[in-house]
Amino acid sequence: MPTIVAFETMGGMGFTVLIVDDHPTFRRFARRLLEHAGFDVVGEAPDCAGALEAAAALQPDAILLDVMLPDGSGVDLTAALAERSASSMVVLTSSRSAADLGSALGASTFLAKSDFTSVAFSSLLGRHGLA
């Protein structure tokens, strides 16, 4: 199981993650899953405004960002987040499938919530050279 080793290593290196989602259930379980896999979940935010603030303050390595937030679109937020926290890698997520979101996602990195596992998450990060 090479990938697991990879993210165990990542966890060991203190890889920080910010979770942005308006559903507390999802935030709670995602935090547990990621922490279980060795990630360091440094913060949570329920909306765009909170996300911008947290990203600037925490400068996380990765941001798990819900596509649809109560005060705006996660897709539209990525550019602003990159400005606040240039080193953060953004992974968009949604309970809808990529097909349902269509071209709105553009070239963003996306992981459907139904497919969400710590393995899938870290392999996405690895694919982008962060692992």
Place this chain on the structure above:
Amino acid sequence: MAWRSRLTPAWTVTAVAAAAVFAVDLHGLLATQGTEVAAYAYLGTMVFQSATGFAVWATRPAFNPLGPLWAISPILRVIENLPVVFPTNEAAATFGNLLVGVGAVMGAHWILSYPTGKLYSRWAKVWLAVAYVVTPATNLPYVLYLPSWLYVGPAPFSFITYNRVVLVAVVLPLAVTVWLLYAQRLRTLAPGARRTVAPLMIGALVYAPMWTYLAVRQLWDSSSAFAIEQAWLNTCFITLFSVLAISGLFFTRRARGVVGDLVLDLGRLGPGGVRQALARALGDPTMRVGYWLPDRDIWADENGAPFELPSGDHHSATYVGDHLAVMVHDPDLLDQPALLEAVRSTAAFALENERLRAALVAQLVELRESRARIVHTADEQRRRLERDLHDGAQQRLLGLGMVLQLLQGHVDKNGGPILAESKAELQRALHELQELARGIHPAILTDSGLGAAVRTLAQRSPVPVEVDAVDERLPAPVETAGYYVVAEALANVAKYAQATKATVHIGRNNGFLRIDIDDDGVGGADPSGGTGLRGLDDRVGALNGRLRVDSPVGVGTRVAVEIPCEP
């Protein structure tokens, strides 16, 4: 003839009196030796004017009191003349001298109230009130101090002096002021009344100073040559006035001719053309027609849209029937009551039909609006349901999936397969829920618009679909209708068309959203059959749109939708 029934007792009595006066005067003229032709001509013109007045009185009751003034003024003038024809007759002297000038005042009244019998200026009313009282009053000495029924004795003053005093103190001021009233009337004529009234008023403006000159000169010049000249001038002018007044009334739209044209127009123009026909008949292209819709207690135009009744002086309202219709027109038309009345009674039936049509159109509009509201409400409910599924059940299932992942390290080898099966089952449930939510309302439509939503439809289609769509956002009901049409059409392509490819084109054109879905399949689709498109017709119809299916056998199918959609 209808006008025979309008010969009222007043008309008949006055006509008999007129005939008697004219006959007496004629008898006197015939009995007097050396009567000049001018005297006969004067009598003739008075008879002519009076007869014209009686005709107007009988045929134009709406113009009351124009007719009576027109008929009676010349009678008074002839009575005034009787003392000259019967120099020794005390009755003639009594009536004739008492009425000196009253016929002329009534002539001025007639001119000032032409063509409707209504006085147009407050000053004209004042002038007439003064003139009708002062004129007979100044005549009293002629009957009190000259032989008559009212004779009291010789005059305590010289009549020559008295006449000059009356001339300066009464006749000249009245003549000058009436001239000013004629000028004021001419200057303030409404454009619509100009053709009718202006010629008579210009004639009066010429006649008034001339009459004054003759009256002044009469005081110094008692020659028979001057009397003849005076008679001829009066004859000519009063004849001219009658002719101008008659032709003026002719111009106030020959109501009967107008009615004939209106009947033809109403027949020819058919439904919706009533306003146009009425506008033509009244000569007022700006006129509007409102209809009373009893169901809704409002006035509406011919298309059922709310109709505002006029406020202010720029428009007048003429009502037809009891809460049937209202004609809003140029206030000048009030000067032509006969025309309005004729048009009103002629058009009543057509207006009743038009009202029913307007009511029907209003109902259709209401129906369409209520259909749109129903569709809109249903869409809103579906959107909320999708949202509820997404925020509720779906989130719980996703959470459950994560719990199962966390369990992974804590089950023994017997539990492993059960956990794997649970995860697979959960994935299926999530997938089904997603499908269900998408079917209820595609979230992408709300979030990203019609173009994006149609592209995801195309991606899921088993037949390759090329999409050419604008990406601007449109009103939600339009996007939803468009989406369902494309979804249904693409589902049909996949199910029945045996096509190798399809194209979806979405564009805006002249305030319409236009969607075309074409395929290269077998064609022969029956839009009224079970294609499911028929139900969408309602949805598109609720937005005033049109859906067409064109499906020649062997060529392919085109579904075309047009929905009004302002930018």
